[in-house]
Amino acid sequence: MVWHAVNQPRLLVNPLLHSLLPLAQRRGVLPPQLVRKTSLAKQTLPASNLRVSPQDWWQLLQNAQQALPNSELWQLLSEDLIQQSYSPLLTAVTSAPTWGQALHWLKRYQSLLLPLEFALTERHGDFLKLTLLPRLGERLGALAAPQLLAVGVLINLARAHQVAVSEWHLSWPLAAEVALPSAWHKWLGSIHTGPLLTLHLPWQQLSQAKPGGADEQPALAQALSFCQLQHQHARYQSLLEQVLRWLLVRISQQQTVSIELLAQHCNLSVSSLKRALAHHGSHYQSCVDSVRQLRLLQLLQQHPYNNTELAQLLGYANPNNFRRACKRWLGVCPDHIRANLQPLFS
Structure with a gap:
């Protein structure tokens, strides 16, 4: 199945800045460096209702990758996004009753979260194969910052669900000259090279229930309601x-x-x-x-x-x-x- 991310990523832009700006400032990188070549350069930061296009979103992450070349950036950023509950979609996915339901909501509302152009999912034997592709027009074998953030979000969401990422297998693009966070090497079952960025997740993990999930139902209902409202306004x-x-x-x-x-x-x-x-x-x-x-x-x-x-x-x-x-x-x-x-x- 192929799906396409087309809406402005409103459910992660402000949360991303809440996590990214202080992380960058602690490393001597000021906001103007992060928002250059974007419309954010003309807006007041921080703000509660930023207007950001998909191109701005992509450029923001590319700027972060250039200004903060440390390979640990994407692990730190995705971990903070989830732990601080900045995004209603991440709150919903973290509170999902099963890991399969969490992935379903990520797929359904991906246009409000991940700045990927489209992704391919298929069953591959006993595994769910997730192929994360760059945006339209970009070289398929290249690796962009949004894909790195996507992998970090998936890994840390799974760990929040107490899913064994040690049973996952990551295929890293042959053409990518990017170092992976050390934690991913430690946590993931194996890392291979291949033509595309691909994750293999055991199929049986999809039915795994989250421990203590019943206590999170009120927060889950509220977060899902907000996601559905935003999703209805997606354009094109x-x-x-x-x-x-x-x-x-x-x-x-x-x-x-x-x-x-x-x-x-x-x-x-x-x-x-x-x-x-x-x-x-x-x-x-x-x-x-x-x-x-x-x-x-x-x-x-x-x-x-x-x-x-x-x-x-x-x-x-x-x-x-x-x-x-x-x-x-x-x-x-x-x-x-x-x-x-x-x-x-x-």
Whole structure:
């Protein structure tokens, strides 16, 4: 299943700043350094009702990664976010009766929490496989700050549920030149390299009940009510999900794709569709490229197709054009991906 994060991340922007600003200041980094190149630079900090676009959110985390290059940043930040109960969504997920329900709410309200463009979930044997992808148009093999925060949030939420993260397996992008927090090396069952950022969680953990969860029901009900209210105001969510799903189906079935056909499918003019995509800092070609990347990895996991076959399956008339696109997407050629896409579990 593919889902898309399209709403302004209102349920985490202010909580993030509550945690990030003092953490940065203790290390000599002042707020102007963190909010440069964002609209936050023109707003009063701290504030209770900041207006932040998805692009601002992404830039804020990138600024933090550059200003605070310590690998422990994402563990400290995600741990503080959860412990301080700054976010109603994190409160709801932390208070969920089971770990499976917690993941369900993260999925349902992801657009209000994590600045990921889309993520892929599937059952992989006895594991739930979570693939965390960068935003549309970014190189798939790259690793951005939002993904690091996402992993930290997932790990620390699981620990709050007393879920054994020692049974988890993390696949780290081959092209990533980022050090992981030392705690993750200590806690996680194993860490491998691969083409994408992927977590494998034991399927049986989904039904695990949280100890003492009954005492948290009042806080849970209030937090969920707020999340549902915010979720109703998400803009363009159904449209952008529709765009990605349509592209994935058409490309998987080797059917023609074009912005004109897509606009017709969405009952919009081409110009209106372009404006909707631009609202989220994206455009048609970046959507196509991102879906082709996903489809490429799906195909390679199914069968060792050669480059000519892959080019045809992905709609490229020339295998050389496909090979160059793959190098641009992932930083490596198809042969390298094929050699490293061995399943972690039999």
